[in-house]
Amino acid sequence: DVKVTQSSRYLVKRTGEKVFLECVQDMDHENMFWYRQDPGLGLRLIYFSYDVKMKEKGDIPEGYSVSREKKERFSLILESASTNQTSMYLCASSLLINTGELFFGEGSRLTVL
Amino acid sequence: DQQVKQNSPSLSVQEGRISILNCDYTNSMFDYFLWYKKYPAEGPTFLISISSIKDKNEDGRFTVFLNKSAKHLSLHIVPSQPGDSAVYFCAASWDSGGGADGLTFGKGTHLIIQP
Numbered sequence: 001d002v003k004v005t006q007s008s009r010y011l012v013k014r015t016g017e018k019v020f021l022e023c024v025q026d027m028d029h030e031n032m033f034w035y036r037q038d039p040g041l042g043l044r045l046i047y048f049s050y051d052v053k054m055k056e057k058g059d060i061p062e063g064y065s066v067s068r069e070k071k072e073r074f075s076l077i078l079e080s081a082s083t084n085q086t087s088m089y090l091c092a093s094s095l096l097i098n099t100g101e102l103f104f105g106e107g108s109r110l111t112v113l
Numbered sequence: 114d115q116q117v118k119q120n121s122p123s124l125s126v127q128e129g130r131i132s133i134l135n136c137d138y139t140n141s142m143f144d145y146f147l148w149y150k151k152y153p154a155e156g157p158t159f160l161i162s163i164s165s166i167k168d169k170n171e172d173g174r175f176t177v178f179l180n181k182s183a184k185h186l187s188l189h190i191v192p193s194q195p196g197d198s199a200v201y202f203c204a205a206s207w208d209s210g211g212g213a214d215g216l217t218f219g220k221g222t223h224l225i226i227q228p
Contacts, residue, residue, distance in 0.1 A: 090157070109154075
C-alpha cells in the first residue's frame with residue numbers, strides 16, 4: 001500500500017520561529033512536491049523536487065525553502081514563520097513528473113501566532 | 114493568472130441524482146487532466162484522469178468528459194451517494210519537454226449530497 005507520511009498533523013508556532021515540515025514516501029518515487037491549501041485558493045505549489053538534491057520553485061516559493069537529501073524524504077522549511085503562512089501543507093509524490101498521479105500525505109495544519 | 118478554473122465553489126445534489134462538476138482551463142498546452150477528491154483533514158486522493166487524446170474516460174460511477182475546443186472538462190458522478198460529499202479539485206499538466214511543473218490545481222468545488 002502506497003504511503004506518504006507527514007511528520008506532524010498539527011503544529012502551532014510563533015512568528016519568527018523556524019519551522020520544519022517533514023515528508024517521507026515509501027514508493028521509491030523520483031518526484032516530490034509541497035503544496036499549501038487555503039480556503040478559496042485551492043492547492044498552490046510551493047516547491048518540488050525531481051531528484052535527490054534537486055529542487056524547483058513552484059508558484060509561491062517566497063518565505064520557504066526545501067531540502068531533499070534522500071530520495072524518500074522531502075522537507076519544507078519556513079526560516080522565519082509569519083502569520084500569513086498559517087495554512088494546511090500537503091506533501092505529495094509521483095512516479096511521473098507531469099502525467100502521473102500524485103499521492104498525497106494527510107497534511108500538516110500549521111498555525112502561526 | 115488562474116489557468117485552471119472551477120467557477121462553482123459549492124454544489125448541492127440530491128442522493129441518487131447526477132452530480133456534474135465543471136472545470137475550465139486557459140492554457141492550451143495542457144494535455145493531461147485529473148480529478149482529486151478531498152475530505153476534511155485528509156490529503157486529496159486521485160479519482161480519475163483523462164489524456165487530451167481522449168474525450169471521455171469512465172470508471173464505475175465516475176466519468177470525465179473533455180472538450181478541447183472549449184477548454185472545458187466535467188466530472189459526472191452517477192448515482193450520487195452520501196460518501197461523495199467532499200471537495201473536488203480539477204488539475205492539469207503538460208509535458209514541458211524536460212522541465213518539471215507538477216500539476217496546476219483549480220480552487221475546488223465543495224460537493225454536498227443531500228439525503
